[in-house]
Amino acid sequence: MNDNSNLDEETEECPEFWELRLYVAGQTPKSIEAFANLKKIAETHLEGQYHIEVIDLMENPELAKGDQILALPTLVRKLPEPIKKIIGTLANEEKVLVGLDVRPSC
């Protein structure tokens, strides 16, 4: 792994920490479903390497601007960079993993 002649993809380190932010608006069925799905996926694939922050825009509407939130629920991957967004109830695990760029090799 330390050999410089290796390909880029292989040199890329697996992220150590995942900072995830879930934007919702109140305790709607969609919000609850999204959170449940996220929790499950994170537990399965990123155990011990993640932190989930849930932001309720009903309480803090001013926070919507910063992450350019339109659709709800929206999951934002704050770390690792770059920022990625997944909208919807996160029903499809595969799509969420692709969206979060979680690779099976890690």
Add this chain to the structure above:
Amino acid sequence: MMSAAEKLLNIEESVLEKTPTGITGLDEITDGGLPKGRPSLICGSAGSGKTMFAMKFLAHGAEIGEPGIYVSFEETPEELIKNFASLDLDLKTLEEQKKLGFEYIYIERSEIEETGEYDLEGLFIRLAYAVNQIGAKRIVLDTIEALFSGLPNEATIRAELRRLFKWTKDQGLTAIITGERGEKTLTRYGLEEYVADCVILLDNQVINKIATRNLRIIKYRGSAHGTNEYPFLMDESGITILPITSVGLDHSASGDHVPTGIERLDAMLDGKGYYNGSSILVTGAAGTGKSSIAAKFTDVTCKTGGKCLYFAFEESPKQIIRNMKSINIDLGQWADKGLLKFHATRPTLYGLEIHLVTMYKMINEFEPDVVIFDPISNLITVGSPDEVKSMLTRLIDFLKSREITALSTSLSVIGQIDTDVGISSLMDTWVDLKAVECNGERNRTIDIIKSRGMEHSNQLREFQLSNDGIKIVDVYLGPAGMLTGSARVSQIAMEKAQKLIREHEIEQKQREIERKREQMEAQIAEITSQFEVEEEELERTLNQEKLKEEAIKANRMEMSRVREADGKKGDQNE
């Protein structure tokens, strides 16, 4: 008790409340502005002025105490502030004063993954937050169609749009939604189906390589509105729409006069000059002095403190000022004092409509007492005669409604009196200048073909331009016809000579009379003396006769005394 129908009517009336846009002309066309508390759609192709419209709407709201939110899906607030700073709109200050808020919404499809159900509640939360922050009454969504390209699920977007427009209504927000023009529909994504109250279409036509912007109100529910295409102008000071298609003939007529600046011309016009607020046409062939008459009118207007707007289509302002100096008219001083404003453009620079809008705008801004078009005939090159006439009719009606005196010059072809696309019938006063060529020189004449409502002169006058200025002199009218210039001068000289000769003759005759009188008197004296001689002789004869008689008498007495020696004494008394 109010019947149900009456109640309905009342509701209908309250629905028709309007919000002024502050866009010159638009509020006139829409009879007050956009529907209050409702969304209006402004659609048009790229660069047709949608953003400018929307921004003007918000800026005006900020001025009259109706804060607004600009929701931008394309440009960042920084970009907008920068763009409009060059257009005389200080958005930064308005934002600081909390009269204007920006909400920049950025969607990049490639950054977004979608899985599962979602809605656009986040957008609503953001808008509601922004609106509450400044207590907005107006909102602009420019352009919400970005949602369609940014988000994958069109059905969701459509459902949410419907909710969004309902939301703006519930919030009592007067909204402008912009939309890109579609190929067959008004907007690419059919926004018009959500916005039912007011739809305005902006359009940028290019005819003969000249672009003309047009505005048309396609729909305005529950309100009367103009249905025509209205030309509009976008420039550094914003948007000007020409609200007039045809003004009625109900403008007032002033009885006041304004001097023409040329004394003799005043005299020809009933001794007073043009009517205030009338339209004057000065026609003439090239070089007959049309511009000079215009300049003189400008000069006298400014001299009396009036303001004059000079539209020049042939010469630059500097050229006009220089040229008019040659006939002793200093227009430069008035320009310096701000009483005179020039606007020089080549007619071919814009389409007719845009010329009209430009004029409308400048007249609104400068508020002149007198407007000069020099020459109006050059505009004819821009459009068809019908278009030109329509445009000029509107222009003249507009000027009359403002009681602005308008003097237009028009180049006419020699020998053809009415080349002016029939505009002469729109004019109140028509002054015609002609060049008369004879004896190897060209002279100018001036006459008044018509002047409505005044007793104007029917006489031709000679019109002279010199270093001293403009002079109108009588032409020579005599048995030889009308003479001008040197012919007139020589004719006058000839007449002078003839007069001298005649005077001589009269003198001679008078002397002859004198002589005859003397002769006659001499004769009388002779006759008198002859008579005296004869009289003397006759008297002498008479005396002799008397003496003879006495002698005879004495003789007879002597004889009778001798015959009657004893006679009666009585006889002796004899």
